[in-house]
Amino acid sequence: MNKGEKKFIFLSFLLAGITGGSIFILDNFFKIDSHWGISSHPFLTTVKSFHYLVTPLLIFSIGLIFKDHISTKLKRIHLYKRKKTGLILCGALVLLTFSGQSLLIVTGEWMRKYLGYLHLGLGVISIVLVFIHSKTEKKNI
Numbered sequence: 001m002n003k004g005e006k007k008f009i010f011l012s013f014l015l016a017g018i019t020g021g022s023i024f025i026l027d028n029f030f031k032i033d034s035h036w037g038i039s040s041h042p043f044l045t046t047v048k049s050f051h052y053l054v055t056p057l058l059i060f061s062i063g064l065i066f067k068d069h070i071s072t073k074l075k076r077i078h079l080y081k082r083k084k085t086g087l088i089l090c091g092a093l094v095l096l097t098f099s100g101q102s103l104l105i106v107t108g109e110w111m112r113k114y115l116g117y118l119h120l121g122l123g124v125i126s127i128v129l130v131f132i133h134s135k136t137e138k139k140n141i
Contacts, residue, residue, distance in 0.1 A: 008057075020120065026040070088129060
């Protein structure tokens, strides 16, 4: 993986994290009192739209990681020598993708609420693990 691809990967994680965190903050802490009752912040739809535009870049960058890094590591026999952060990150990214797509189609209010918290938690875990995984020393395999 070259430096340009690494920058693209980190930028896509960062943009998805910033827009996702902004959605959480605007949706939960910035309600507006209007004539018809409490409504969402007017900027929320713009931030959601930007998040929907950024996340395909994140999924594409996960594909770049899979092509150059994950697929070669999975071919190795010695599972115990792999980085645990990488294995946890793989699972978290799969769940993050499915929870994000599920948020677009689930209509039940309580289900969307808890699915949103799951998606937020997985997003935070994924971003933290990406930076930890990239900064830790490589093991000799």
